[in-house]
Amino acid sequence: MITKVTKLKVCMIGATGVGKTSLVGRLVHSIFSETYRTTIGVQIEAYEMHRGNHKVQLIIWDLSGEDEFQSVQPAYVSGSAGYLLVVDGTRRETVDTGRTLEERVRHAAGNVPFVAVVNKADLVASWEMRPADLEPLRKRASGVVETSARSGVGVREAFELLVGAILTRMSPQWT
Amino acid sequence: MDLSTVLAALDSVVLDRIADGRFERKSGAPSWWHALVDEPSGSIQPLVISDVFPFLSAFLPDAERAWSSAVPSPIASELWTQTDAARNEIHLEATAARVDDSAVLVIARNDQAFFGRQLLLQRARELRLTHDALMREIEREDILLHTIVHDLAAPLHSIMGSLSLLRALDLPPAAGRWTEIAVQAAARQRQLIQGILHVFVAEQSGAETIPPGGVELLRAMERAVSEREPVARQRQVTLAMHPTGSFRIAADETRLLRVLTNLVDNAIRHSPPGKQVSMTAVAEDGSVQLSIDDEGSGVSPDMLPNLFQKLARDPRGGGTGLGLYFCRITVELWGGGIGYEPRPSGGARFWIRLPIAATGRDDRAQKVDHG
Numbered sequence: 001m002i003t004k005v006t007k008l009k010v011c012m013i014g015a016t017g018v019g020k021t022s023l024v025g026r027l028v029h030s031i032f033s034e035t036y037r038t039t040i041g042v043q044i045e046a047y048e049m050h051r052g053n054h055k056v057q058l059i060i061w062d063l064s065g066e067d068e069f070q071s072v073q074p075a076y077v078s079g080s081a082g083y084l085l086v087v088d089g090t091r092r093e094t095v096d097t098g099r100t101l102e103e104r105v106r107h108a109a110g111n112v113p114f115v116a117v118v119n120k121a122d123l124v125a126s127w128e129m130r131p132a133d134l135e136p137l138r139k140r141a142s143g144v145v146e147t148s149a150r151s152g153v154g155v156r157e158a159f160e161l162l163v164g165a166i167l168t169r170m171s172p173q174w175t
Numbered sequence: 176m177d178l179s180t181v182l183a184a185l186d187s188v189v190l191d192r193i194a195d196g197r198f199e200r201k202s203g204a205p206s207w208w209h210a211l212v213d214e215p216s217g218s219i220q221p222l223v224i225s226d227v228f229p230f231l232s233a234f235l236p237d238a239e240r241a242w243s244s245a246v247p248s249p250i251a252s253e254l255w256t257q258t259d260a261a262r263n264e265i266h267l268e269a270t271a272a273r274v275d276d277s278a279v280l281v282i283a284r285n286d287q288a289f290f291g292r293q294l295l296l297q298r299a300r301e302l303r304l305t306h307d308a309l310m311r312e313i314e315r316e317d318i319l320l321h322t323i324v325h326d327l328a329a330p331l332h333s334i335m336g337s338l339s340l341l342r343a344l345d346l347p348p349a350a351g352r353w354t355e356i357a358v359q360a361a362a363r364q365r366q367l368i369q370g371i372l373h374v375f376v377a378e379q380s381g382a383e384t385i386p387p388g389g390v391e392l393l394r395a396m397e398r399a400v401s402e403r404e405p406v407a408r409q410r411q412v413t414l415a416m417h418p419t420g421s422f423r424i425a426a427d428e429t430r431l432l433r434v435l436t437n438l439v440d441n442a443i444r445h446s447p448p449g450k451q452v453s454m455t456a457v458a459e460d461g462s463v464q465l466s467i468d469d470e471g472s473g474v475s476p477d478m479l480p481n482l483f484q485k486l487a488r489d490p491r492g493g494g495t496g497l498g499l500y501f502c503r504i505t506v507e508l509w510g511g512g513i514g515y516e517p518r519p520s521g522g523a524r525f526w527i528r529l530p531i532a533a534t535g536r537d538d539r540a541q542k543v544d545h546g
Contacts, residue, residue: 009229017304029262036304038297040289043256043264044229059229069299073253075233091307128311 003053008166010058010159011077013105014086015097016065019119022149023086024062027159032150039064042076049163056163066097074108082113082166084158085137089118089127089146099136113165116141117158121148179203186284190224191277192242197221198280207267207284210259228282230255231269238271238280247273254289266290321375328368335361370497373433374485377505385509389423389532390431392463396454399435403443411448414439417455422463423532426509434505437498438467438525445471445523462511462530470522474515482515502527 012020021039025031028045043062048055061080064070077083085102087094102114116137118129138144142165147154182189183203190198200219204212212227214220225232234252241250249272256264266289270281338358346354400414407414424431435454442452450470457464474482481487483503486496503513511529518524 009232016300036297036301038293038300039256040266040293040296041254041256042230042233043258045258061229065300067300067303069296073233075236079232091311093307 001053002050002055005055005057006167006170007057007059008081008163009079010060010162010166011080011083011105011109012060012062012086013072013077013083013098013101013114014065014117015088015091015094015101016067016069018065018086018088018091018094019149020065020084020086021062023084023117023119023147023155023158024060026149026152026155028060030152032152034150047159049160051163051167056167058159058163066101072101072104074104077105077109080105080109080112081170082115082142082162083109084117084162085114085141086117086119087129087134087137089120089129090123092128092133095129095133095137102137102140113142113162113169114140115158115162115165116144117154118144118146119149121146121153122150177203188282190222190280190282192280193221195221196223198224201279205284207259207265210261210263211257211265224280228255228257228267228269230257230267231280234269234271238269238278241271242273242278244273254285254292256289317375317378321372324368324371324375328365328372331361331365331368335365367497370501373430374497374501374504377430377501377508385425385427385532387533389425390428391421392424392431392456392465392529393421395426395428395431395435396456396465398432399439400454402432402436403439406440407443407452410443410446412443412446413451414443415451415453417453419455419457422456422458424463424529425511425532426506426529430505434502434527435465435467437502438527441498441525442467442469442471442523445469447471450522458531462528464526464528466524466526468518468522468524470520473517473521473523479515483513499525 012024014020016038017036021037021043022032024043024045025033028047039062041064045060045062047058047060049058050056061076063072063076066072083105085098085105087098098116105114116134118134120127134144143161145154145158145161147158149155179189179202183205186205186207187202188200188205188208189202191201192198199221200208200214204214208214212222225235230252231238237250237252241248249270252269254266254268256266258264265284266286267282268285268288270283272279272281335358338354338361342351342354342358396416400416404414439452439454446452446469452467452469455466455468457466478487483499485500487499499513506513506527506529509529511527513525513527516524516526
């Protein structure tokens with residue numbers, strides 16, 4: 001029996017083309033498309049998770065990727081309970097963008113929990129990223145999860161880890 | 176005509192903010208409204224707008240400015256996308272305006288603006304991602320190619336060693352000639368491999384390889400002259416140095432020596448016997464210009480546009496087509512430049528200009544004569 005419902009705003013943050021929308025699509029609709037479709041502005045999705053008798057309603061703000069054409073608006077991350085910081089294992093430079101964004105989000109949303117997600121685990125043979133590249137993020141993140149939006153590996157775990165970190169901070173008895 | 180119905184037909188809905196901060200719909204409901212808003216049929220209930228449209232929680236602070244400003248002026252939001260229960264994506268935008276004393280919010284479906292913008296951004300981003308992927312591929316192929324070239328050099332050392340031992344033997348004249356040809360071919364191959372590897376290293380290196388305090392130019396010039404002296408003597412060319420002072424320049428010693436020997440080799444190769452190749456260094460405005468002059472025929476005008484490009488080969492022969500390219504990318508990496516000019520008295524002048532290192536000139540007043 002559901003005894004408590006909590007609504008959480010969480011954001012998807014990262015460079016362009018890292019797979020933020022694909023991760024949301026995999027979680028919410030269990031789908032994956034090979035076609036790259038850029039996000040314009042913000043795409044809002046809702047998803048429910050259960051932790052014991054508690055229902056968590058995630059309002060997922062999938063933000064347009066950070067690049068020379070668009071940048072993440074501080075107003076969009078304001079009020080977030082936490083976020084997934086997504087990087088692309090095959091593109092090392094997306095870690096640098098991720099680190100810059102992490103600082104910017106911390107400034108706009110405060111020191112909320114985040115999980116670093118290294119996406120495209122299905123292309124691990126083409127990964128440029130070395131474990132050391134993630135060290136600065138690993139120190140600050142609630143966890144680092146390797147995911148594949150294509151296969152679904154790690155996707156749910158990443159969101160669950162984030163929700164767990166948020167709820168722990170809100171109220172330790174949630175865990 | 177009912178304006179409320181017109182607005183609904185235009186996929187727009189007008190909302191009015193009431194005293195408790197919630198919003199009431201004041202116009203007809205377009206079809207997308209029913210797909211997103213859980214509204215009992217036949218009744219209009221006040222809404223906590225950010226519950227229904229979470230994106231608006233980011234827009235409402237801006238909207239508030241439009242509603243409270245002394246000079247009312249509508250403010251529009253960015254586009255956002257919401258998905259209905261049937262997984263249809265609905266692209267929306269909001270406009271806040273003050274009308275009479277009412278705080279009005281108009282939410283409109285705007286697929287046209289969304290797809291127009293998406294088409295543009297999608298194209299730009301795809302091009303960027305493709306470009307980056309190609310650059311990574313080129314880099315990977317470059318590394319593979321240079322690993323192969325590097326590995327080709329290893330057996331060459333054995334070939335050259337064996338040929339040198341063979342040459343030292345008392346061979347019949349014909350065998351001696353064939354051996355000499357083989358030695359020269361192996362030496363050319365080694366030069367080509369070294370050229371390729373040097374270019375690769377220069378292309379991959381960063382300016383951070385410059386040691387603090389830089390390099391003493393005079394010492395590098397002396398080393399270049401002493402290294403190339405045997406080749407010059409063999410071709411009956413004289414090497415001369417005319418430095419006007421001792422400078423420390425912003426460079427890495429090993430690569431500076433390669434730059435100098437490349438330029439000196441080039442000058443020797445194009446000098447007729449009995450002529451001179453001279454090097455002169457002059458300080459000017461925080462940098463040093465080093466010139467290498469020869470008394471050959473100069474560079475053909477056809478060659479000039481591509482002189483410092485990769486694989487720009489001199490039709491007169493010799494060289495790998497990589498030497499001047501290596502010199503250019505190396506000195507440019509250090510914030511310097513390279514150039515060519517024909518000498519008025521005939522022959523070629525190649526020059527490089529490099530910044531003086533932070534520690535500056537060793538002794539600006541002192542004249543050094545090594546000529």
